[in-house]
Each structure stands twice: as C-alpha cells, then as structure tokens.
Amino acid sequence: MAGATLAQAQRGGPGGGGPGGGGGANIPSLRTVAVPVPPNLSTYVSDQTALVALGKAFFWDMQAGGDGRTACATCHFHAGADHRLQNQLSSPVGLSNFPTPNATLSVTDFPFHQLSNPANNRSAVTSDRRQVAGSAGVVHRNFFDVTPGSTVDDGSDVAGEAAFSIGGIRTRQVTGRNAPSVINAVFNVRNFWDGRASNTFNGANPFGASDPAANVLAWRNGALVREQVRITNSSLASQAVGPALNATEMSYDGRVWPKLGRKLLSLRPLALQQVRTDDSVLGALANAAGNGLTSTYAALIQAAFQPVWWSAPATAETNQMESNFGLYWGLAIQAYESTLISDATRVDQFLEGNRTALTALEQQGLAAFTDGGSQCTQCHQGAEFTGASYTNALRANANPGNPSDAGFFRTGVSQMAEDAGLGGNDGFGLPLFTPGQTGAANGTFKAPGLRNAEFTGPYFHDGGQATLEQVMAFYARNGDFPAGGNLGPGIGRIRLSGADQAALVAFVKALSDDRVRYERAPFDHPSLCVPNGQVELSPGVPQPDTSDPRFTLTALDRFALIPASGAGGNAAPLQTFEELLRGTGADGSRAHAMTQSCSPQP
Ligand code: HEC
Ligand code: HEC
Incomplete structure (x- = not known):
C-alpha cells in the first residue's frame, strides 16, 4: 500500500492555503488534502x-x-460517534471484570482512573474502574435464518451467560472499546x-x-x-x-x-x-x-x-x-x-490565512499545540491531526517497522495486559503489525484525529475521560500507566501549565465544523431510534420484553429519538457528552439531548 495513488483534491483548494499558509507551524488546511480513493x-x-x-x-x-x-x-449517530450514558459499560479486551449491566454513567465516574493529586500520576489512586465506556450493540442471540419481509431475524436468546444479563434476563452487549467518529476516518x-x-x-x-x-x-x-x-x-x-x-x-x-x-x-x-x-x-x-x-x-x-x-x-x-x-x-x-469530511473549521480558515478566524486564546492553544513542551504534534500531525493519515504514514521516509511512523502510540491510557492494541492478531491469527523490534506494537493505539472532539466524548479507547479538560490533565501528568514499555515518543516529557491546558482545550474546540455542530449537509441524516438503556422495574429487576415469543430472555429497551435532519441542519447545536452527563441542554437548547422517546415500529 506504500505509494498508493491518491486522487487529486476534489474540493476547491483555497488560495493562500498549503503548509504554513496561515502561520500554523506548517499545518495545512484540511481542504488542501486529497481524499483517498481506491485506484481500481x-x-x-x-x-x-x-x-x-x-x-x-x-x-x-x-x-x-x-x-x-x-x-x-x-x-455513530452523534458527530459520527456515540454519547449515550446508559448501558455503555464493558470490560477491557484482556480482562473479564464485568461491570454492572445497564449502569448509567455519572459525572463522578470520570475520569475512570482517579488520583489524590490529578497532576501527579504517582499519587495515591483513589478509584480505578478498569472498565470501558463502549457502545451498546445487540443482545446475544443465536442466528437461525432470515424471514424475507421481516425486519427481525429468526433465532434464540443465548441463555446462561453472566455477562450482559440481569438475573438471567439479557441486556444489550457493549463493545470492549469506545466508538471513534466516522467523520474524517477516510484519511486513516x-x-x-x-x-x-x-x-x-x-x-x-x-x-x-x-x-x-x-x-x-x-x-x-x-x-x-x-x-x-x-x-x-x-x-x-x-x-x-x-x-x-x-x-x-x-x-x-x-x-x-x-x-x-x-x-x-x-x-x-x-x-x-x-x-x-x-x-x-x-x-x-x-x-x-x-x-x-x-x-x-x-x-x-x-x-x-x-x-x-x-x-x-x-x-x-x-x-x-x-x-x-x-x-x-x-x-x-x-x-x-468518504463524503463525511469536516474541513470548514475556524482552524482551517485561520490556516488558509484568515487571521481573525481564531480568538487570541485559540491562537495561544495552536501555539501550545505545536510547541515542543506539549509534544502534541509528535503524534497528531498535519491537517488530519493524526500520524495514521495517508499524508504521514505513507510518507517516503516512514519506517515500516515502527508503529509510531504508522501513527500508533502508547500514551499510558491503560495497562499493557488489558488491551494489546496494534500488538494483537487479526481474525486469521496473523499479527496486525510486524515491528522491527519484537513487542514494539504492544499496547499502541491509533492516534485519533482531533476534529469535532468537542462532541465525541468520552475520550480514549477506553472512554475513560469525560471532558477535554480531563484529557489535558492526563497529558500534563504524563499518562496514567506509563510503566510497561513502548511509551511515547514524548509522553514523559510533556510539560503543560494550567494556562496551556485551557488554551489547548479552546484550540481543540475550534476544530469543530459548524456543519457537524448543526448537522448540516453532508452530516444530515434519517431519523433513528437509539436504544438508550433498558427498563428496570426496580434496581436489578429488568422488565422482560414480551413482544416476540421467540425471545423471552430479553430486557425491554428504552429508545431515544434522534430526529431526521435535512441539508439545512438543526436550529440547536449538538449536545456534548459532558452536557448530557450534567443534564445541560435538555430544554431543547441542544440537539440529541436524548429526551424524546421513540418506537421503532413501522
Ligand atoms: C455496537 C456499536 C457499533 C456499531 C453498531 C457499529 N460500530 Fe463502528 N465502531 C464501534 C466501536 C466500539 C469502534 C472501535 C472498535 C475498535 O477499534 O476496536 C468502531 C469503529 C468504527 C470505525 C473506525 C474509526 C476509526 O477511526 O478507527 C468506523 C469507520 C466505524 N466504526 C464505522 C461503522 C460502520 C460502517 C458500522 C456498520 C456497518 C458500524 N461502525 C457499526 C461501535 C459500533
Ligand atoms: C505519543 C503520542 C501522542 C502525544 C504526544 C499526544 N497524543 Fe493525543 N492521542 C494519542 C493517542 C494514541 C490517542 C489515543 C490513546 C488511547 O485511546 O489509548 C490520543 C488521544 C487524544 C485525544 C482524545 C481523542 C478521542 O477521540 O478520544 C485528544 C483530545 C488528544 N489526544 C489531544 C492531544 C493533545 C492536545 C496533545 C498534546 C498535549 C496530545 N494529544 C499528545 C497520541 C498522542
């Protein structure tokens, strides 16, 4: 795949753009980056x-x-990701400490790894979830067949499993990692x-x-x-x-x-x-x-x-x-x-030469981002803000045996044994990566692009940080689990003042595209009923779903309506994960506040 053909940029490249166009330390606007297309x-x-x-x-x-x-x-309904709160907990890939099914996340759960002094990663651990905020999928069922004309497949509930069930009644299973956004994923x-x-x-x-x-x-x-x-x-x-x-x-x-x-x-x-x-x-x-x-x-x-x-x-x-x-x-x-590209952010406008597109604080954040003390651009490079992009990972001098050159890093989010990341195998038992040095890919994860991160909390592969402030505090203390090898580059050398952290948060929020914020084209979409936790009659007593005699062991869903949007988008901006956690915006001042119920019947 090295030397893969890229299409010419199909979107109008801005005048005065390109590397350094706006003084952003050689970061170009995303509008100058060609969208990868398959050659054949x-x-x-x-x-x-x-x-x-x-x-x-x-x-x-x-x-x-x-x-x-x-x-x-x-x-992936919310800025290409998922900000639900209930029945979203799972166990990390390498562990089997099953969390309470159907639990609702709250402010005090975050961050998942809490320290007596959040600025010091060696201070006493006051609580540690070792769990993952993932995404609720389906109830575990055996497949028999499909029935043409029927939306529901024929099958049976899998009985007798302890995980994802309450008193023998099954809840939806939850993924072992947090859902990243599909927006801009084409650049990976x-x-x-x-x-x-x-x-x-x-x-x-x-x-x-x-x-x-x-x-x-x-x-x-x-x-x-x-x-x-x-x-x-x-x-x-x-x-x-x-x-x-x-x-x-x-x-x-x-x-x-x-x-x-x-x-x-x-x-x-x-x-x-x-x-x-x-x-x-x-x-x-x-x-x-x-x-x-x-x-x-x-x-x-x-x-x-x-x-x-x-x-x-x-x-x-x-x-x-x-x-x-x-x-x-x-x-x-x-x-x-491949059409879900958010290249119309204020940061892009600034990088294209519009000096007034960013506030003073956001410009300070951009400077901190590219400054050596933060180390951010060791891993979040270029207009894509990730080393896993075609631009970076397929550059001529990339070392094919080095996970860092492919955009995969260990930042100390979790312990090595919990999740091997790129160090694991694929579905055919073959290694996902052949490192030059044995074990060098263990515990490394793809650096995410940071665009629209304002809306895509909780953060990291374990969903263990609720806010961008918590993410910056994580970096400022040089990670939570630095021991075990493969850390970095630069994680141990990060030096961020309180002012740097605040400026970085402001900068990352300036990477939101208003078309994402208001779900305008191309980010508009059909309506959706999203399972949003399951009904418990009293704590620990789920209400069985009796609507289908084939599936008697399933807990009743509660659905939230995600209304359809058209090309012109919504009047209200998307809610952030933090706002949902705090209950802000349920008055209709935010979209996707999860307050409208929904029934997925024809
Ligand atoms: C039950 C929740 C769930 C459903 C349904 C789901 N995803 Fe995801 N998606 C995830 C999670 C969790 C990850 C991360 C998994 C991992 O990296 O191991 C993910 C990762 C992705 C990514 C990778 C983004 C990146 O930066 O690496 C894309 C793209 C994506 N999903 C698209 C889809 C598409 C397309 C479908 C339907 C065919 C789909 N997802 C269905 C939860 C879901
Ligand atoms: C050594 C490489 C490295 C450095 C340095 C680094 N990051 Fe990251 N960043 C990553 C990786 C890898 C992840 C995902 C980690 C995981 O989930 O295990 C990540 C995740 C994030 C996320 C969460 C995004 C999401 O969707 O979950 C944000 C925000 C972020 N980084 C911002 C920054 C900022 C700001 C800096 C500088 C202070 C920085 N990063 C420095 C590699 C790095």
Missing part, C-alpha cells in the same frame, strides 16, 4: 452518486441489525483503534489479504465464477464489513452475507425511519408519504455497480446479488463515509 474502483462501480446513496441508506438502516433495530448509526490508512481494518478490501471481512478466499461471484460469459477481491485505499470498506455480522455489534451469532442480503433485498430501505425530502443525498428518493425510500436496495445496487457483479439470473442454488452483499455493503458505506 471502476472495475466494480459504475455510478458514484448511486453508490453514496446506497451507502447512506445502509449506514442508517436499523433493519440491518439482527433485531431489526440496530444500524451502524446506532453507535488503517481503521479501528488497533488498525485491524485492512487498507486492502477483500469483499467480505476486515482482514484484507490475510483471507486467501475468493469471496465474490462474477457473471462472465454466461457463467458464474468465484473471484478474489483486492481493493486498496479501502480501510473503510474493510471496516464496514465487520460490525454487520458481528454478534456484539449488530448481528445474531452466525449470520452470513447472503442472509443479510436476502433480508435487506426484501425490505423497503429505511422503512422504520423518516427520511427528509431535503436530505442532501437521499432527499430525491425519500418517501414523502411515510417512512423510508421509494427505491429498493436491488435498484440502488444495479445503479451503483457494474452488471458483472449482479446480473446473473438467480437459480435455486445461487443468488449472485445475495452472495455479493459484502462487496456492495463495504464499498457503498466507504463511499458515503
């Missing part, structure tokens, strides 16, 4: 506009979940905190070239042939084919692509959700008389993809469109996510 996309795709529409529908469609209620967006060479979403897409699972199988069917000269897929610059496609079949995030245990295909091809896209006629992508397809789209998934696939990937007549044994569903799903969602 035309082998598969015939219409990019249809592909983006298909991807947006897939991403937001709750029917994709095994339970007919869980979309990608369920964990590899995605996920541990980089396991390969840059090379294989059409079926996240692990790229580790999978030797020929995963798709091509219709060539009247015959169906199995072919191998290898598409580079496609980490987002590799990523997208993970959750849809994952038994924690969206699926019952054992569902495969042709089954998800059979189900979605039988349903009206987004049938349980409202799509606004002024949606920037789906508006023309919106069903003005009710929910969902007027088009079908089959029609969108036929419009977006070359006929060789779908036009074989279906037989009793083979249905090409169902078989190739992973290919469509991955490439379409990647195309949609």
